[in-house]
Amino acid sequence: MSEVKSGSRPGVNAGAPRNPANWPWPFSLSDLTAGLRRLFADPSLTVEDVRPMTLPFQKPAIGKVRGIEVDYRSRKSPASGSAPTQGPLDSVALVVKEPVGSTRIGLAGVGRREVGVYRYLAPQLPLAMPAFVAGSSHGDWLILEAIQVGRTGSRWAKSVYLEAIDGLIRLHDRFWGLREDLNNFPWLSRPLEGDFEVHLRAAEHAIERIASQGEPASLARSPRRLAMLQRLTAQAVDIAAPLRRETATLLHGDYWPGNIAVDRQGRQVVYDWQLSGIGPPVLDLVTFVKKTEWWYPTAPVASEAVVAYYRAGLESLQGARWDDETWSLLWDHALLWRFLQEWLDLLAAIPESLLAASSDQLDRVWLEPVADALERRLS
Numbered sequence: 001m002s003e004v005k006s007g008s009r010p011g012v013n014a015g016a017p018r019n020p021a022n023w024p025w026p027f028s029l030s031d032l033t034a035g036l037r038r039l040f041a042d043p044s045l046t047v048e049d050v051r052p053m054t055l056p057f058q059k060p061a062i063g064k065v066r067g068i069e070v071d072y073r074s075r076k077s078p079a080s081g082s083a084p085t086q087g088p089l090d091s092v093a094l095v096v097k098e099p100v101g102s103t104r105i106g107l108a109g110v111g112r113r114e115v116g117v118y119r120y121l122a123p124q125l126p127l128a129m130p131a132f133v134a135g136s137s138h139g140d141w142l143i144l145e146a147i148q149v150g151r152t153g154s155r156w157a158k159s160v161y162l163e164a165i166d167g168l169i170r171l172h173d174r175f176w177g178l179r180e181d182l183n184n185f186p187w188l189s190r191p192l193e194g195d196f197e198v199h200l201r202a203a204e205h206a207i208e209r210i211a212s213q214g215e216p217a218s219l220a221r222s223p224r225r226l227a228m229l230q231r232l233t234a235q236a237v238d239i240a241a242p243l244r245r246e247t248a249t250l251l252h253g254d255y256w257p258g259n260i261a262v263d264r265q266g267r268q269v270v271y272d273w274q275l276s277g278i279g280p281p282v283l284d285l286v287t288f289v290k291k292t293e294w295w296y297p298t299a300p301v302a303s304e305a306v307v308a309y310y311r312a313g314l315e316s317l318q319g320a321r322w323d324d325e326t327w328s329l330l331w332d333h334a335l336l337w338r339f340l341q342e343w344l345d346l347l348a349a350i351p352e353s354l355l356a357a358s359s360d361q362l363d364r365v366w367l368e369p370v371a372d373a374l375e376r377r378l379s
Contacts, residue, residue, distance in 0.1 A: 025050065025068070026098055026141040027134060035134030035143060036072060036092070044075035044084075053093060053146070063099030063111070063274075067146060070094060093146035094133060099274060109187075110274035111139025116187045117273040118142065121250075126170040127270045144271070150264040153257030153292075158300040160268075161292075162309055164260050167268060168252070168288065169313040172281040175250035176318050182250060182278045189253065189277030191341060192240050199341045204233045206348035216355045219347060228371055229347075232340045235378050239336045242329060246280035247320070253277050255284050256291035282334040285310055290338070293365045307331075332373035339370050
């Protein structure tokens, strides 16, 4: 998923006897070997060494992410009557993900969800993804190909942003109206249906913590802002109502430039599928727009242009069309829901010092648009 560099620590010689207690990885050697044999379609492959790799800084991710470099060898096919010989030593860069401590009670584990996407849905997805090497059936860990990144989101041109939206359009088009089919995958999230009450309870508890602890003070000591947060949970059913009436599709759940690697050949590779689910497509688009506004405020394409491009593209592929009034209503409700689902928990946990440092940004990107949407739709 990321460009990697060799770490300074020594590797683990996989061919030599070792104390299993010293094995620093969540997977076994046999897990890794079997996965690489499948990836390279080579049943003779053996792992020779596993070394830690240094990953560059990434925008916030769910769980623990580490890089490894694996040396491996294959047996050469013997000539007639001769014994097999060892091939040359090769290496591959991989990423190990451990989504530990990131699952809300009542929700399918994010790790199990991402492993499920790679195992069962990846062949049907119209997007490039990192190659899947191996993963725990419980989602405790997974091993993926490390992508050699060429351009990070901060260096994207307008055309690259629009290409990412093309990918989102293709994803939503491929699974448009297939709610019943997607229901065969119980590990997918259902934010507005089966998982609704879990998200609502978590948001209510977050507001209670803010009010009872008086932190962050910028929210707890502002009656107007605290009342706004409380309105979100009190009217959550009304917020979800128009979204539930929309045609459902497969959602990435966290689709934005920080989860899209542009490799050195210019190919876009989409990763971090932990929040994938079933729901209205506008939720993915709100995520893309708002996270871009937050992390890349000087992006070379305006949010309005991104939205217009998406609407036109989906109409050309799927024939899905919303008049401006309907779209505006859906956008407001999706904005309110995403803030309730994601940000209330964060606001209750962010230290006051960090919140103060980004208060203007929080007001501009989230609090003011949420307050305006509440006033327009649920006053």
